[in-house]
Amino acid sequence: MYEIVGKRELAPKIKLFEVNAPEMAEKARPGQFLIIIIDEKGERIPLTVAGYDAEKGTISFAFNEVGKTTKQLGCLKVGDSVQSITGPLGNPSDIRNFGRALxxxxxxxxxxxxxxxxxxxxxxxxxxxxxxxxxxxxxxxxxxxxxxxxxxxxxxxxxxxxxxxxxxxxxxxxxxKFDRCVxxxxxxxxxxxxxxxKPFGVPTVVTLTPIMIDGMGMCGVCRVTVGGKMKFGCVDGPEFDGHLVDFDGLINRQRMFLPEERLSSLLWELQGGCSCGGK
Ligand SMILES: Cc1cc2nc3c(=O)[nH]c(=O)nc-3n(C[C@H](O)[C@H](O)[C@H](O)COP(=O)(O)OP(=O)(O)OC[C@H]3O[C@@H](n4cnc5c(N)ncnc54)[C@H](O)[C@@H]3O)c2cc1C
Ligand code: FES
Structure with a gap:
């Protein structure tokens, strides 16, 4: 279990959580992500690392309440725990002195x-x-x-x-002139x-958010097309050369389960959802 030690509302329906996870706090780097499971019936949701503090032994992530699981997560309070966090996953960002970065x-x-x-x-x-x-x-x-x-x-x-x-x-x-855009x-x-x-010739890196399951290169669900080649968002990314990404293909795949996702969110709210009022 991973205890929530900090909770902050950054904007309406956008929350930042800090959780106790000493091992991950030591290893995490910018650009990596975590897979969170709230409870024994929970689905796996990938969220990008938004902070780490090796001394305190904590890791942070921010999320937008868009569907059933992120709404449920947003209702947890400081002192509550999530059942599982896997990570840090994916490749860290390339951090170097490029010159001028946008x-x-x-x-x-x-x-x-x-x-x-x-x-x-x-x-x-x-x-x-x-x-x-x-x-x-x-x-x-x-x-x-x-x-x-x-x-x-x-x-x-x-x-x-x-x-x-x-x-x-x-x-x-x-x-x-910019040497890099993220x-x-x-x-x-x-x-x-x-x-x-692209017309200005500025190398541009994007972070892709395809639907993921294991986050470790085994299921193939996170397939994206980059430079005409199939890549896995989780192990080859999540960052890619944005000028080579097939964004329309990614958008189509992200919408594959929209009816089921809407139903799941609706059912959760009909069953009572949560009454924390976002705090
Ligand atoms: C590498 C990565 C990093 C991410 N980082 C962040 C982040 O820092 N903050 C944030 O708010 N969101 C992030 N996301 C998106 C986040 O995972 C989804 O918003 C979340 O899974 C939605 O779950 P839900 O049940 O609340 O909503 P649902 O109603 O189930 O889904 C809403 C939409 O979220 C996407 N989604 C659903 N399930 C998954 C899944 N298992 N994997 C990926 N996308 C999914 C789909 O496009 C879907 O239409 C990231 C996704 C990836 C792949
Ligand atoms: S999430 Fe399964 S291979 Fe990437």
Missing amino acids: CMAGGVMIAPMLLQVRALREAGNKITVVVGARIKELLFYEKEMKDLSDEFYVATDDGSKGYKGLDFLKEILSKQ AWGPVVMMKNVCEIT
């Missing part, structure tokens, strides 16, 4: 991106950070990101804060970023 973080992935930004800064990079969300209420970590970056921008889909959409990136890219967020956002960076 870090694009969207939605819940702003949380693990903070780890990546910190590591890239410590490696000596000049950093431009863009945080984005659908609406301004879903933004978080603005101060933390600003403090770590040389340039900082905000973007929202509806223009309620900062730039509206991502078109402003073209102006940034035409003014200065884009983490919803698949559609990563696809858009890659379409924008």
Whole structure:
């Protein structure tokens, strides 16, 4: 069992948990992920490492309450435990001094991106950070990101804060040369970023979130197509060269079980869901 020792609401329906997991806290690196099972009937959900503290023996992850399991997880409180956490899984991010790095973080992935930004800064990079969300209420970590970056921008889909959409990136890219772009967020956002960076020749790394089961290269569920070749998101990734990813194929596979997922979430709520009110 893994005890929850910290819980924080980063934005509506986005929570950050800190759990006791000393062995994982020693090994985890930016870019890796965990597979969490809440209880004996729980499904396996992959979540990206959003923090680790080897001294305290804790590991953190942030999640968006999108379906049955993430809603159920969001109802747990400090002092509760989750049955199983496997990890750290996947390959750590490539952290080096590339020169000037553009870090694009969207939605819940702003949380693990903070780890990546910190590591890239410590490696000596000049950093431009863009945080984005659908609406301004879903933004978080603005101060933390600003403090770590040389340039900082905000973007929202509806223009309620900062730039509206991502078109402003073209102006940034035409003014200065970037040696690397890291884009983490919803698949559609990563696809858009890659379409924008490609003509400027900026190497762009994305983190892919295909449906996963074992997370260890055995089931094949997490198949993605990269550069015309089949790769496994869990063991070959989760980060890939964004200019080679077949994003449309990934989006189709992610939606394979939508009716079942909606039903499962509805049934859970009809059976009482939880009454924690998100706290
Ligand atoms: C490597 C990796 C890292 C991830 N990191 C994060 C993160 O840091 N924060 C976060 O909020 N989400 C993250 N996700 C997505 C997260 O795993 C799903 O949102 C979660 O599994 C949804 O479960 P659910 O039961 O609440 O929702 P459901 O209603 O079951 O699913 C909602 C949607 O989530 C996706 N999904 C469902 N089951 C899985 C699964 N087993 N594996 C992957 N995707 C699934 C599907 O696209 C589905 O349509 C990550 C996924 C992967 C593969
Ligand atoms: S999740 Fe099973 S092979 Fe990747």
